Amino acid sequence: xxxxxxxxxxxxxxxxxxxxxxxxxxxxxxxxxxxxxxxxxxxxxxxxxxxxxxxxxxxxxxxxxxxxxxxxxxxxxxxxxxxxxxxxxxxxxxxxxxxxxxxxxxxxxxxxxxxxxxxxxxxxxxxxxxxxxxxxxxxxxxxxxxxxxxxxxxxxxxxxxxxxxxxxxxxxxxxxxxxxxxxxxxxxxxxxxxxxxxxxxxxxxxxxxxxxxxxxxxxxxxxxxxxxxxxxxxxxxxxxxxxxxxxxxxxxxxxxxxxxxxxxxxxxxxxxxxxxxxxxxxxxxxxxxxxxxxxxxxxxxxxxxxxxxxxxxxxxxxxxxxxxxxxxxxxxxxxxxxxxxxxxxxxxxxxxxxxxxxxxxxxxxxxxxxxxxxxxxxxxxxxxxxxxxxxxxxxxxxxxxxxxxxxxxxxxxxxxxxxxxxxxxxxxxxxxxxxxxxxxxxxxxxxxxxxxxxxxxxxxxxxxxxxxxxxxxxxxxxxxxxxxxxxxxxxxxxxx
Numbered sequence: 001x002x003x004x005x006x007x008x009x010x011x012x013x014x015x016x017x018x019x020x021x022x023x024x025x026x027x028x029x030x031x032x033x034x035x036x037x038x039x040x041x042x043x044x045x046x047x048x049x050x051x052x053x054x055x056x057x058x059x060x061x062x063x064x065x066x067x068x069x070x071x072x073x074x075x076x077x078x079x080x081x082x083x084x085x086x087x088x089x090x091x092x093x094x095x096x097x098x099x100x101x102x103x104x105x106x107x108x109x110x111x112x113x114x115x116x117x118x119x120x121x122x123x124x125x126x127x128x129x130x131x132x133x134x135x136x137x138x139x140x141x142x143x144x145x146x147x148x149x150x151x152x153x154x155x156x157x158x159x160x161x162x163x164x165x166x167x168x169x170x171x172x173x174x175x176x177x178x179x180x181x182x183x184x185x186x187x188x189x190x191x192x193x194x195x196x197x198x199x200x201x202x203x204x205x206x207x208x209x210x211x212x213x214x215x216x217x218x219x220x221x222x223x224x225x226x227x228x229x230x231x232x233x234x235x236x237x238x239x240x241x242x243x244x245x246x247x248x249x250x251x252x253x254x255x256x257x258x259x260x261x262x263x264x265x266x267x268x269x270x271x272x273x274x275x276x277x278x279x280x281x282x283x284x285x286x287x288x289x290x291x292x293x294x295x296x297x298x299x300x301x302x303x304x305x306x307x308x309x310x311x312x313x314x315x316x317x318x319x320x321x322x323x324x325x326x327x328x329x330x331x332x333x334x335x336x337x338x339x340x341x342x343x344x345x346x347x348x349x350x351x352x353x354x355x356x357x358x359x360x361x362x363x364x365x366x367x368x369x370x371x372x373x374x375x376x377x378x379x380x381x382x383x384x385x386x387x388x389x390x391x392x393x394x395x396x397x398x399x400x401x402x403x404x405x406x407x408x409x410x411x412x413x414x415x416x417x418x419x420x421x422x423x424x425x426x427x428x429x430x431x432x433x434x435x436x437x438x439x440x441x442x443x444x445x446x447x448x449x450x451x452x453x454x455x456x457x458x459x460x461x462x463x464x465x466x467x468x469x470x471x472x473x474x475x476x477x478x479x480x481x482x483x484x485x486x487x488x489x490x491x492x493x494x495x496x
Contacts, residue, residue, distance in 0.1 A: 047098040049316055050298035053084060053121055054309030055110035056335050059144070063178030063248075064206075066240035068311035068333055069108045080335070081117040083342040085124040087331075088308045090346040092128045095306060095316045099130035102295035103137045105159075111141035115153030121308075122158040136161055136294040138202075143181035143189035151196050161200040161293075162193045163233075169223045170216070173209055178244065187227055194229050199291060202231035207265045209237055210245075210254035217265045218272065225276050230291035234269055234284055236262055266429060283376045283428055300377050301385060302370040307331060310338040310348070315355070315369075326366060328353045371421075371438060375431055380415075380422020395421050398445045404437035 058069045092100075103125065105118060118139065125131050138161040139154055146164065154162075166186045168174050174183060181189075193201040205224055207217050224232070237257075239246040248254045270280055278286035282300060285293065298305055307314035307329065314329040332338040332348040341348040355365040366389050374381035386395045399405035399416055408414040413427035413434055423431060 047096065048101050049095065049097040049304035049306050050102045050104070050295050051088070051092075051100050051125060052295075052305060052307045052309075052312055052314075053088070053103065053105045053110075054307070054312040054331075055080075055105060055107040055113050056310045057112060058107070058109045059112065060180055061178070063176065063245040064237060064240065064243055065178075066243050067108070070335060075112075077114060077117060079339060080113075081120050083339045083348075084117070084121050084309055087342050087347050088121055088124050088306075089128050090342075091306050091308060091314065091316075091349075092125065094318050094347070095304070096319055097129055097304065097306065097316065099132065100125055100135065101298060101303075102135060103131075104295045105137075105139040107140055109142050109145060110139055111145040111150065111154070115150075115157040118154060118159060119157035134160075138163055138293070138295055140165060141189070141193070143186040146189040146192065148192050148196075151192055155196050160197065161202070162197045163202045163204065164190055164193055166190065166203045166224070167206045168209075169220055169227070173212070173220075176209060176245070177206065190227050190229075197229075199230055199289065201229040202233060202291075202293070203228050204233045204235065206235050206237050207269065208257045208262045210249055210257060212257065212265075214261060214264050214268060218268050221269055221272055225272065230288045231293065232273060232278065232286045234266075234286070236266065263429065270425075279378070280425070280428075281378050283431060297377075300373045302366065302373050302389070310335045325354045328355055367442060368439060371442065372435055375421070375423055375435070375438075376428075378422065378428070380420050382420040383418075384420075386420065393445060398442055399438070403444075404441045408434055408437065 054068070056068055056070050057075050058071055061069065061071055103122065105113075105121075110118075122131070122137065137159050139159045140163045141151070141154075142165050146162075151162070164186070165179075166189075167177055167179055169183045169186060171183050174181065174186075190201065190203060203224065205221065237245075239249055245254075249256055270286075273286045274280060277288045279288060279292075280286055281292055282296070285296065287293070302315075304316040304326070305314060306316055308331070310331060311333040312331045314331075315326055316329075317326050329349050330351050332341055332350040338348040341350075355369075367386075370381060370385065370389055374385065381395065383395055390398075395416065399421055405414060405416065405421075408427070409416060412424055413430065415422050415424060423434070427434060
């Protein structure tokens, strides 16, 4: 049942903005896709999902970034707000979701949006689905757009968790990364955030910069530990095609960090954070005092999520299509095109793929995702969660028999016990190297007649590499794992 009037103050903020609601605030008759479905339809499917909302605009493009982001002279925020609101309503009504477990505003730079836009989206969500009091609502913020009044406005709008893109506390490193802020501004932003969101402020840090030494990284991390709250996300710099930093490194103007050094940096960070009381609960993420990210746990546990906004990704079961097949969806990338589609049909879904590509099993792709995502966490793939996706074939039947998984267990990379399947600490750092062998073993169990020649198993598709194309999903750390390949910076933002 929808919770009407969730956080009334949020509605007041939206209404107080000039042009509050924007064009299309009263869109007239909804198309068929937008109409609320019959009560009880698809009741057998999971009734909860996380929600990711993508704000695609930035003031400048960082030298390493290839996210779906745009630098434009002027943003028609009223129009963008109206489209975010309408698409959120459409996709929630289209899904079988009755309750939203978390909301994540990523980008881009969502802290450039007004609190009124954030409030309007949350009000829209609460109008069509249950949004329980205290639901985790995270917003990514850059230090250059994180003044005290602005962050206070976001808190009043309903945000209760902040992810601050610090990246480094060294001005020279920030210049290399093309960041807009200084180290002093980053410190100030985190201090303000901690006052407004105590215990619920996360910071991002990047390591593996060209020319960065292990000692410099350790000193920077020590400084960050003196500043941070109870959640830290670490990302190894990934050189992405089309970025300025990649061109400099590949052109020989900057050095490529050696893989052994990257591994040392990662292990150094893990040692320091664990010593400071942090739990290494996911490849790239550390939390203490129970401050784990609810939203990102939804990704890693292969739960449903809905992506709203340009380039956002989703994984959910739509209504009226059998009630069982989860779809991968990606929204139109370019904001103006996306807005035109939302205005004309209620949503900007560009592509849809049913996640059941192997004819021998309607849920084989879902098991691949469960494996790739679940093994990123310290809890791994639990027997209970595996059983939800594969009631007929147990974890033991797939990975307990002689084969690749057994060999990885004997070598100390993997553990299969009464709790489920998980990586050891040294296995977690090399996850990308382990997954192809595990996928081969899974494929043989599900579809032996169709298996390719030995050594030619299909490459495992990471969750951020959407099967239908487009940019990543969003959130905090749905990124590639493994060293080398390590802890790379995430995608949809869906997935910080």
